[in-house]
Amino acid sequence: MGRYVIRRLGQMIVVLFGATVVLFCTLFILPGDPVGSLGGDKARDPAVVAELRERYGLNDPLPVQYGNFVKNLAQGDLGEDFTQRRPVTEILQPKLVNTAKLAIAAIIIDIVIGVLAGLIAALFRYSFWDVLITLLTTFAVGFPSFVIGMVLQKFFVVDLGLFPLISDGTLNSMILPAFTLAILDAALVARLMRGTMLEVLRADYVKTAVAKGLPRRTVLLKHVMRNSIIPVVTYLGISFGTLLGGALITEAIFNWDGIGLALVQAVQQQNNPIIIGVVTFGVAVFVLLNLIVDLLYAVLDPRIRLA
Amino acid sequence: MAEPIKKDEAAVDVTAVEAAIERKVDRGEPILQVRNLVKHFPLTQGILFKKQVGAVKAVDGVSFDLHQGETLGIVGESGCGKSTVAKLLMLLETATAGEVFYKGQDITKLSGRALKAVRRNIQMVFQDPYTSLNPRMTVGDIIGEPFDIHPEVAPKGDRRRKVQELLDVVGLNPEYINRYPHQFSGGQRQRIGIARGLALNPEIIICDEPVSALDVSVQAQVINLMGKLQDEFNLSYIFIAHDLSIVRHISDRVGVMYLGKMAEIGTDEQIYEHPTHPYTQALLSAVPVPDPEARANRERIILTGDVPSPANPPSGCSFRTRCWKAQEKCSQEAPVLAVPERFKGQDTPAAHSSACHFAEEKQIVPVH
């Protein structure tokens, strides 16, 4: 595939470099010894601390630590985490899969609900439906996701017993968390869609489409939709990235073993290898996603030339 | 043609440029000299992953002079590079090669303050009235914008009046000052564009099909207006149009372009009454005559086929693929733009630059 893709992937390496350098420096200046304590209030045996500092090279100067990281990364090794002392890749791999599953489900919900709602709101601007959708989307933003999630959980799991409380990875157990996760972005997508739709609806080619005698449905779903979807694609590209990293609250509520929670926990415990692993992965995903989004643009809008 | 001034090798000196463009040029002297202007757009292929496979030779070695106070018309088939020439002159595109001398200064390498100063003196009226007006600005703001950019032209308090005057000048109701472009018809919009171009009282106005969307009565007003302004301020125009009648009406000299090259150039009389290039002849014959009686007794040369792709122009003479006179030589040797051999030294109107191996006079337009 073209030079463009290769160049973008090359940029990914630069971004990875940038992000990890910044991250290393940041983690380095954070107060607190990453291996200085146990999970609770208790301090760690200084002998153990010394052993772990030695083992994880924490006594090395920053550039050396970074050099080691890069060397290992090149071999696909992200090191060992500081608490369980298991390989980071092994710890993160299932979490990544879980998070990705959830994020994909959420994106699908975003697209279906968001685009549909935006469409309706734009078509019937200032009508009852428009206002209703505006209200609903506002609620989706104003009510924190933990409230939405826990209310859903209470109702569908405890009261109705429709879904399992503790997810078992099945589609059924994914519905509620995916919905909780999607709801905010679906609202934003709906707004975005409404905005762009209103602009596209006035375009000359929409007139042409009507003049061709196309049914309203075709005019809207084909000619209008395709042109208004581009900002939505941008947004979804971004939000997919954030979904991957930021599903913290949803993951907590539905006990979804994903990287969002892992990251927060790691930050609180200064479990640096996990932080670095998640960020490294996150950067890679972002660059890839943006590449995909940019490629998608070119597909959606043939006028856009990639170079 | 006056010899272009030697290109300044040293780095561009802004003050020198500014001084140079302050200079007044006498009527009839060249104010703009275009030498071998080339613009190639990289051509890419593939739907998703494009790679450069060649270049669109939009402008491929165009030279001409524009004299102070004259109007140079440029005509030619769609896509032959007229607009690109205009954009190159306006420095809206960077030339692949060639120079543009404005009052002796090569302006193709300018930037910053010097460029701004040059732009104050060279203005452009755009081809497409639909896309060349910012949909979110009122007409007042659009026409007033030049004054915002060049505040020295009009004092702040004076601007509104000037804007209304300009509207009046181009035949728009000054009451429309608060309207938005979409509230106007195509012709009305084009007038807004002209008003904007006139605002700075430039020395040169490059008009890229400025009246093509106007109805004849307004067109006449605008053309008359342009003529008047020219007389009064010694304006020089480059007037790009597809309407040969209008071009003839307004131009002192006319250049005919074909596929990025100048096919023929001469005074309006030379071109219209004594065309020697077959393309010019075809062009003239295709002009619809607003007289139904003429339908019967006109000879029309209807060219078949499309303009060849500028990415892949024919060898030799680029017109040969559509030319009824084409011969072997045409495919092998590119004709140069010069007075054809056979007319050289003759004192006939046919003795003007024409890029054809077989240039020959043919009268298309009846002389009255």
Added chain:
Amino acid sequence: MTELTKSDAGAGTAQTAAVPAEAEPAIKRITQWGEIRHRFMANRLAVVGLIIVGLLLFAAAFAPLLAPYDPLHQDLANTLASPGGEHLLGTDALGRDQLSRIIYGARIAVIIGLASIFLACLIGVVIGALAGYFGKAIDSVLMRVADVFFAFPLLIGAIVIIIVMGRGVAPVVISLAVFSWPTVSRLLRSSILSVREADYVLAARALGAGTTRIIVRHIIPNSIAAVMAYAAFSVGSAIVAEAALSFLGVGVSPEVAEWGNMLSAGRDFLGVKDYLWVYPSIAIVLTVLGFVFVGDGLRDALDPKLR
């Protein structure tokens, strides 16, 4: 050069003198803003939004006069009192009056919501505009920087910022802004990509307009719609995000009367003392609603074609 005067007018037009010079001042030159204001005020929902936002600002400004109690006053004898009676909206776990806290909370909500989004938009618009307008290397570099910020964990960033600045409103605002500008810049950039090729941009350049002017006057107004939709919404989500930061201990101090704090404190009482999170949520929803209506109204008002 001589000024262009009446006498210069076209041969055909001058004589008509459609508008005598004396009459000219009669045509009021409506400024663009005046126009926008007019259109805005003609939009009912926008006005409703404006009223809500106005009320919010009013509450923020006159909180001491409006609030029935001191929002910090603890009454341990009267904790978790249900709404009604002396405390219209009940009291929290420390016996503080909810209504007063919500009223005071408006102050910080306004500051956090508006300031963080303003800052994010400021950074995002500048960077997005530069990236979109200049394209090529600048675009690549800026967008990759954005990628780094996307992938960089907010929590770590927030902690670092707090270490530098201490806990408080300013670090929260900065944390939120620093990590949400990439969305803005991405959204803007993608719209700009299509706008920058427009002829009116060329026309402005031909007039000698500088880059700044072109971006500010021509490109941004024609591509800002998506950003505005996002911004209006994000005012609310910023407040909610603050709740998450509070919960993780990097937000504003917990005693501060602030909606995010209230939410994070009310979270544990879900299903038990629901009023603890319901009222702050409603405050956020109303705020979001207000800003969304205003944002929509503004967007529509800014688009002359929509009338």
Added chain:
Amino acid sequence: MTTSHVTADVPAQRGTDGETPVLEVRDLHVEFKTREGIVKAVNGVNYSVKAGETLAVLGESGSGKSVTAQAIMGILDSPPGRVAKGEILFKGQDILQLPEAERRKLRGPKMAMIFQDALSALNPVFSVGNQLGEMFRVHQGMSKKDAKAKAIELMDRVKIPAARSRVGDYPHQFSGGMRQRIMIAMALALEPDLIIADEPTTALDVTVQAQVMDLLAELQAEYHMGLILITHDLGVVADVADKIAVMYAGRIVEQAPVHELYKRPAHPYTRGLLDSIPRLDQKGQELYAIKGLPPNLLKPPTGCAFSPRCPKAQDICRTELPPLVPVSEQDGTELVGRVSACHFWKEQIHG
């Protein structure tokens, strides 16, 4: 490859009298609501086209030509636009009374439109083949493959070289002339009874314009369609039209067969228009231009809308709206197909 031929094909009067017109517009009024007030863009337009006939609509820009066409096609921007009054009879039936679903079915198979600006009128994100084929898929339920074949056929028909390989290209990849031909192909796709061409060649240069107009005329003759040609290029009009309607300020001010109009205009505005034309064969010092500004449609002048600009205006012109009346010879014999809306048409036509 190249042909040089002398054409002498004078289009015959194709209209056949007596037959019901394909389209008849009666007293059409269209208004736009704007902030400043109601813009009366069309104020009682009457015209008709028969099968195989070409009606050219001339007029100043902003005079309501496009709006009338849009009203006929039912693609007015509404709101703010709306048809305030009038009838649009398609083969005798008032289509304004039809439900939207019925009306939709007319668009495409029965009437089609070619837009002024082909680039913005074509959807930028779909290939031209897709947009052409859509006509067949939607109206005839054709399969994708067949529709594509049809699209290629159409592109061939409008003489787009290498149609087969370009069917998947996007509008921005075509030249202006080609785009316009694609618009024409799209309009012709279902061989409608009526085509409205709104300045189809304005953006094209002469040689291409000649090609396009020839093509249009040829196809029109072949399918025996009614054609409404909106333009202000009087040269084009002279070449192809059968009759001409001249619009001013939302009204028809004169209508006449093409030869007659050029010879003897019966309205001062038409006269002015003809005089404004620059001629290829003469280089005048100054063109004639109609004085003054086009009327503000928000507050049209009382009486004849042209009166403020008319060199021959009398008091009555400023107070009384001139009706559209048949024009006759000096001796009273009726001039078939000629009408004028001038109080002083007699003076105008007979000197």
Added chain:
Amino acid sequence: GGGNDNKGSDAKGGGVFRMGITEPTAIDPVNAQESEGMVIARALFTQLYDVSVDGKLIPKLAESGTSADGKTWIFKIKSGTKFTNGEVVDAEAFIRGWTRVAAKASASDVSYHMAGIKGYDALKGGKSDKFAGLSAPDANTLKVELDKADFEFDKKTAHAAFSPVPKVAGAGDNKKFNDAPIGNGAFKMKGSWNHNQSISLVRNDDYGLEKAKLDGVEFKILNPANGSQLEYTGFQSGEFDYARMPTPQLPVAKAKFEPQGEWYSADFSGINYLVVFNQNAPFNNPDARKAISYAIDREAIAKSVFQGMQKPATAFLPPSFSAEYQAGVCSTCVKQDKAKAKEFAAKGGLKPGTVVNFGYNTGAGHEEWVQAVAQQLKDVLGVEVKLDGKPFKEALATQQEKKTSGLWRSAWTADYPTADNFLAPLLSTAGIGEDPATGKAQGDNRSRYSNPKFDELLDQARQEKDAAKRAELYKQAEKLAIDTDQAVVPLWQRTQYRLVNTKKFDGIKMDFFEDPTLAEISLKK
């Protein structure tokens, strides 16, 4: 005391007991540390002793454990028990297990429990790979030599770290064994640890002691951010048989489940207290510290903020240490006394307006009550309290710094039922563990309370063979540090509440480590 009393009801075999835990650090005794890891490690391994919730030693594999001088301990081990892979459990197995924990490479966080055993430092420092203080005179005798006399050493051996391991255990970082330890306990692993998902145990039918009744135990691994909420919800929806609850929900849960006999509460060997940084002003004198303690209305906060679910502490040692517990030993804790608070503040130089930093770690539910305490300090003493919430690691770093001043929220739970495990780490000079290079307090005595007399008393107590006398010495030490010196400010006792499925199971109780006694649970008839 327990809420459910199922004594006498006939147990029935079978049943799977389901409960939620958070992801443990380890389940291998080599590094099992928190309650989550310990519950599994202790189900998989049986040590010399077990401990009841009230701190009583229950012999398991130990037939006897004796020491004459407190320095040399002889443990007789029950013969004939086996690991689930068939290896015998003998003295060597214990030596193997303990050595594995203390080995340098294991870098175990629980090895410090063995710090008193001879040869520990050499082993830990990597200078030796033998645990010099451990020997096996015969297969069933384990001889332990300590550096210093410690008459309570046997109580330490109840900790999971002191488990025997089979030969296959290998080194401490044997990943296979880490994830699926082979033990000698009442239960054994079913499959291996499904990280972040679940851990399943089944009954060990070859168990050498009294066999478990349950068929198995299912641990669902829940996330720490929402664990107790999930457990509570899961209990209500029938997915768990045992659950914690979020603190704010306790009163409602109690009201609902207590009448059904599903409510369980127990006091544990723990304390919630305020670290008062002794080394820096304004709390570098006892009077200022006492002023703080007097100013706090523990009762009011317990009633309001904790909705009656916490009990005020009047001593530092918890009541579960029945021999050492002295109610009211902290005289400043008994009742809020504003007058005395002011008086002591004046004496101690704690002037109104003094800035008092009050730190706490965030995200752990402390936000509410620290505000209440802060408010009381402000109201009573007129000091300016600056609340300083920090994420856990940063909080720790701040606490350890020498220059830190003011107050800090803290809590402690005992590792084994000895008063020493409270007093020594938290209050002794050795407990400070100041790093000479950085001045950081590496130990748990972050208050940096240091009184030679106190250290002396602890030393004496450890060497005292007589339990009653020993208790007396510990009492004196506590009184000195808490009452006289007010080294720290005790706040609340540690009380825990659980929901237990008594409809289905009998015999659910909690052990000293705050975990259910899995081996004793049985399906209800």
